[in-house]
Amino acid sequence: MKRLSELGLVPHWVSPRHRVDSAVILVEGHRARALGVLEGYRLVGLVTRLELATASKDAYVETVMSPARFVAEATWSVRKLAGYMSENGLDLVPVVEGDRFLGIVSATDLLEELGRSYDPLTGLAWSDELRQWGVESLKAGTELTVIFCDLDEFGEYNKRYGHVIGDRVLVQVAAFLQSYVDPARDLLVRYGGDEFVFATLRPRPEAVQLAEEFQSGLLLHDVPTESGSLMSVGIAGGRRTVERENVHFMATLDNLINTASRESTLKKREKAQAARPSAQLEGEAQTPGATPAPIPTAKAPMAVVEVHADDTQVHGLTTVILSRGDALISGVQSRSGRSAVESIALATAKALDRAFPGVRVVVKDVRLIERPGGTRIVEVVGTATHSGVESEISGTCEAGADVFRAVAQATLQSVLDLLG
Structure with missing residues (x-):
């Protein structure tokens, strides 16, 4: 929520x-409802348009002005002053910053500002209040976690049932x-x-427990609902290390x-992919003469789609997304004090475990090797258990400008080499 100092007041x-x-x-020229009365730089009262209109033009302001019943500090939030x-x-x-007069706010000004900062449908604040609150929390060094809640297939729901019903869901x-x-x-x-x-x-x-409750505990009343999950939830944050300078x-x-x-978003995609085969079996996605989409096999091409490593926190999350044919497979790993590159390799291994249920990948080491000429090579070594047999695995990838992506690619390559 905005502070009074951010309202652009004119003194x-x-x-x-x-x-x-x-x-x-002055009142007519600025179309003001009132003026501050200053003795030097000190605010001593207010004089309103009505007080001026009923006074003699030859009178002095000090004879018609009124003392300020209350003076607000610029650090107050709009919502606090409105209340x-x-x-x-x-x-x-009147609003002051220390001894400096900033201007005068009216109840109408605050109502207009609150209308911009709050969603009239749900009564919740918009993201500007999140940014102010979040930045203040980070500056204070407190532990901050963000839980992002995204309704599943809400656009299609609105098309099917209409925006009136959709608004009820949002409320x-x-x-x-x-x-x-x-x-x-x-x-x-x-x-x-x-x-x-x-x-x-x-x-x-x-916070993690809260996120789980959000995803599993949401029940809607007096509106049509589809079976299955209603909301996808993502989480980031936790106890932070010492902030970098500046x-x-x-x-x-x-x-x-x-x-x-x-x-x-990733969880939402995975739900959609999991639902696709069953929908085809039930005939919901097929048309006469259409060929069902092929299910990826072990030979389907695989690639690294995205790597995200949060290296600002002790327990930051690392996410790696792989593609296998038309499917996306993710792996998520908490850093838990590990280096960013190690957590990337572990997250990639988790994604590979999901891609190949019969394979168990264990990462033992991640090495960055300097070659003659300045070339850098990432090497990932470990073991993989396949069909009950444990084998040593190793994969390499030239680092280039993106070391993080190279670590994921080397981990992926180590398993692809094993499976042939």
Whole structure:
């Protein structure tokens, strides 16, 4: 949520020894409802358009002005001041930063700002409040975890049942997630059309448990629902190491959001792929004369699609996505104090275990070898158990400009060489 200092206030003011006719010119010229009255740089009161209109033009401002009933500090949030003004029946409040007068805000100004910062459908804040809250938490050195919640197939749901029913779903999802919010350590925002972000200062194990409950516990009422999961959830964050000097906290927060978003998208893809074969068996995706999509075999080409390693946190997550034919297979590994390259190799091994259920891959070492001429080679060594037989494996890849991707490629190659 924005602070008052971010509202772009303009300090329209007069001296108490100015005449009323001069103050009227300022009010009319700036279309202001009131002016601050300053003695030097010190705010001593307010004079409103109504007070000026009913006073003699030859009178001095000090004879018609009113003392400020309340003065707000620039560090206050828009929401905090709006609540205070509502509770105390205030329509105009001057804002100061230390001893400096910044301007005057009205209740109407705050309502317009709140309308921009809050989603009127769900009552949740938009992402601007997440960014302010998250950056402040990171600056304080607290543990921050982002849980990204993305509704499954919501676009198709809207097409099938209409936006009125879709809006009901969004309201119920918001209420469900809001029921878990502890205001002292959590913030929930609507991030996009069918996306919500739950940011928390809870310890990571507790945040992981929350994410699992979000995915499994969502129930909708009085709206049509499809069978299966309703929401995909991704998570990123946890206990941080000491920040690098001059760290850009906003970039760190963006990294957390993007990592959690990618994980939720990946889970959504995997659900869609898992559902595709059963849909074809039931005849839902077939048309007369159409040939069913082939199921990838052990000989289907494999490649590294994406590598993401969060190297800013002790327990950051590493994700590797492989393609096998038309299918995508992912592996996720917590760093747990390991180096980034080691966690990439382990994440790739997990993806390979899923791609080949009969193979168990164990990574023992990752080496970066300098060759004559400055060429760098990544070598991954380990073992793979295949058909009950354990074999030593080794794969290499030229590092080039992307060492992380080369580590994943070398791990993949070590298993492909074994399987032939």
